[in-house]
Amino acid sequence: MGRTHEPPRLPEGGFAAWSRDRLAVARRGADECGDVWQLEPGVYVAATAEPCEAVLRRAQDFPKAPSPLFPPLKRSNGAPTPEERAHAHAARMRGLRAQAVAARTGEIATGVARFADCWPTGQDVEILPPVRRTLAEVGVRYLFSEDAPTLLPFASRLFLAREVLVRPSRWVWPRWVPTPARRFRTRQQVAFTDALRPIVRRRRSSGRLGDDVLGQMLRPSSRHGPLPDEAVLDTLPGITVATFETPSRAAGWILLQLARHPRAADRVAAEAALLPADPAATTSTHLDSLHYTQAVVREVLRLHPPSWLLTRHVRRRTQLAGYTIDAGSTVLVCPYTAHRDAREHPEPDRFQPERWLDDTGSPAEPGAFLSFGTGPHGCEGVALAMAMLTLLTAQTARRHHLSEPPGPEPGYQVTTFEGLATVGLRLRATSRS
Numbered sequence: 001m002g003r004t005h006e007p008p009r010l011p012e013g014g015f016a017a018w019s020r021d022r023l024a025v026a027r028r029g030a031d032e033c034g035d036v037w038q039l040e041p042g043v044y045v046a047a048t049a050e051p052c053e054a055v056l057r058r059a060q061d062f063p064k065a066p067s068p069l070f071p072p073l074k075r076s077n078g079a080p081t082p083e084e085r086a087h088a089h090a091a092r093m094r095g096l097r098a099q100a101v102a103a104r105t106g107e108i109a110t111g112v113a114r115f116a117d118c119w120p121t122g123q124d125v126e127i128l129p130p131v132r133r134t135l136a137e138v139g140v141r142y143l144f145s146e147d148a149p150t151l152l153p154f155a156s157r158l159f160l161a162r163e164v165l166v167r168p169s170r171w172v173w174p175r176w177v178p179t180p181a182r183r184f185r186t187r188q189q190v191a192f193t194d195a196l197r198p199i200v201r202r203r204r205s206s207g208r209l210g211d212d213v214l215g216q217m218l219r220p221s222s223r224h225g226p227l228p229d230e231a232v233l234d235t236l237p238g239i240t241v242a243t244f245e246t247p248s249r250a251a252g253w254i255l256l257q258l259a260r261h262p263r264a265a266d267r268v269a270a271e272a273a274l275l276p277a278d279p280a281a282t283t284s285t286h287l288d289s290l291h292y293t294q295a296v297v298r299e300v301l302r303l304h305p306p307s308w309l310l311t312r313h314v315r316r317r318t319q320l321a322g323y324t325i326d327a328g329s330t331v332l333v334c335p336y337t338a339h340r341d342a343r344e345h346p347e348p349d350r351f352q353p354e355r356w357l358d359d360t361g362s363p364a365e366p367g368a369f370l371s372f373g374t375g376p377h378g379c380e381g382v383a384l385a386m387a388m389l390t391l392l393t394a395q396t397a398r399r400h401h402l403s404e405p406p407g408p409e410p411g412y413q414v415t416t417f418e419g420l421a422t423v424g425l426r427l428r429a430t431s432r433s
């Protein structure tokens, strides 16, 4: 049974081809080599559902690199301990779990409805910047409630710092080299933290901790007591950007598919017509009833996983899909190809939201879905992301028909460096009424 040799190498699939078109090489690797293949010595790609899930679940053998986007700022009492990290994670999850998100559905619906209301109709618009602004407002409000307006401008600059950092560059400098991009990142992180610190102190000293995610992080746990202020301040820059960065990438793909599939958009609009006229009155029951809209969101995330490649390291020599993988190697987990495996999803390249519904029109789980990862490092924000994206899709389709600008070339580019995103996406909205 066991394949004790190394995974196959893709002919003409080295880094030069990879840098030119990563998606094409990833697909060729999956087609020609199967489960696991070798991009170059010591760099492997898990291409199908089984090895992808195995790598993500076996976090002891395949640890995630400690590469926080916003590393802890230097402080007198050192970096957060593993206990503080576990405590901070548990505290955040109290605010991010499905029940907590459900209780704030009306607020999320109100935020995303503003995007659909403000879309200028009858002209081609570059749509990602306003999507990102809207989702930043919704996400930052979700974390910080009435303190959101103070923090929003700093959050936007954190996003810019991230953009500068992830831009592909020829040289990867060692972590300790203070490149201009890293210095810019640190300045923005310090500015955000300086704006957040007085809010944390005020909430603690007034005893009004708040019911938002920050409030949950300030509540002492029975096991660990209160989380130190610096541990709260260190985790929140990354979480703040996470609330709107990947969701905006996803929203770009969703709006593009609504434009390309008018029949699906009509069906979303029909479902959305049952939502209350006042978005603030939207409840989790309304949200849960949007089965087709949720299926559209999942289908878009299947076809265009915004985090299409997840990196893991190999701690010790191990077996993966029957192959031997040496300690010190890197494994790239590829939800993009795992989702395009016909054994998981028949006619995998077809946009077919119905595959996420059973015969009665209720939600179904037809095959692999790794857009939010899985295992110990799976996405913390699934419930928030699904609520934001489902309501944004419903509110937009309810108000507008979308179309792509005419022309032989698509009105956008695909970037695949850090995530799978549309760049410069232009769309036109015409009012349905």
Ligand code: HEM
Residues within 6 Å of the ligand: 056, 064, 096, 239, 242, 243, 244, 246, 247, 250, 305, 306, 307, 310, 311, 370, 371, 372, 373, 374, 376, 377, 378, 379, 380, 381, 382, 384, 385
């Ligand atoms: C469509 C939207 C989103 C997608 C597709 C997405 C996807 C992912 C994926 C694939 C991972 C796993 C990364 C890995 O295993 O290396 C992840 C982790 C994470 N996500 Fe999301 N995410 C989304 C939205 C959000 C939101 C709204 C939040 C809000 C808090 C969030 C917070 C996080 C955090 C904190 C982690 C790190 C978990 C860990 O390392 O233990 N995400 N996300």
